[in-house]
Amino acid sequence: MIKQYVIYRRVSTRKQGESGLGLEAQDRDIDLYLQNYESSEFEVLNTFVDVESGSLTDRPQLIKAMNLARQSGATLLVSKLDRLSRRVSFIASLLEDPKIRLKVACMPHADKFQLHIYAALAEQERDFISARTKAALAQAKARGTKLGGLRDSTGERNKIICQQAQERADRLEHIVMPLVQQKKTTRQIADALNAAGVQTARGGQWQSGQVSRLIGRLRKK
Structure with missing residues (x-):
């Protein structure tokens, strides 16, 4: 059949x-x-x-x-x-x-x-990330950062996003940089991350361009 x-x-x-x-x-x-x-x-x-x-x-x-x-x-x-x-x-x-x-x-x-359990856990994680971002913005406001205007609020949010991106990059350094030293291409590194079950920040699969940005962050440290 x-x-x-x-x-x-x-x-x-x-x-x-x-x-x-x-x-x-x-x-x-x-x-x-x-x-x-x-x-x-x-x-x-x-x-x-x-x-x-x-x-x-x-x-x-x-x-x-x-x-x-x-x-x-x-x-x-x-x-x-x-x-x-x-x-x-x-x-x-x-x-x-x-x-x-x-x-x-x-x-x-x-x-x-x-599948039901996985969906529930994924939703909890998204809710937690949203709450964490709001808490970070509240802390920035408490420190005296002006968040009243759209530009100020967006700027502070972008800073938080960049900080979170750097933290994710740091966690992957021990995987990615040895591959860079072995002269692996960004496509090969993306395939290695995907094969290992490592997801991007959005929960997707790695592409060559994302790996390039990740390596750039690690090299700027």
Whole structure:
């Protein structure tokens, strides 16, 4: 019996959608899953792509993908859980839908319970990061930094973002710099980070340009 799949991909910005950034990484994950973890003969009924925020649940292409999966009995396949949604409530409702079977390429052996737990933990982490940023802004205001105007507030926020980026870079120094010393390319380093399960700040996969910026931060120390 041929196993059927409906593939869904999502990027957050029009620029990413037009350039292929993000979509290429999702395609790679999905291909890896189908070639290495699907032992049966299979066919892809259709592929749907949204250029929308993950917080939205009424994305038009997602609705089409879910409807096709329900009608055909095919498995809905995504590269990562956050490509489907960043809302744990939405993911939970989808997992409870008896007419939808879901597979996440980068978590090939995860069952419904594990996917639910992963979604809940990811949402908690995003909430914590948001709270941490707000706390840092409040501390800056308490120190006398003027945050009343848009420019001042944005400037202080950018400082915090830069500081957090440097902290993440420092944590990866012991992995990245030995590879740099071995004359590895930024593409090879990105592949090594992805293979090791190290995610970017946004929870995605590494690209060559991101590695270049990471190395630049480490070299400026």
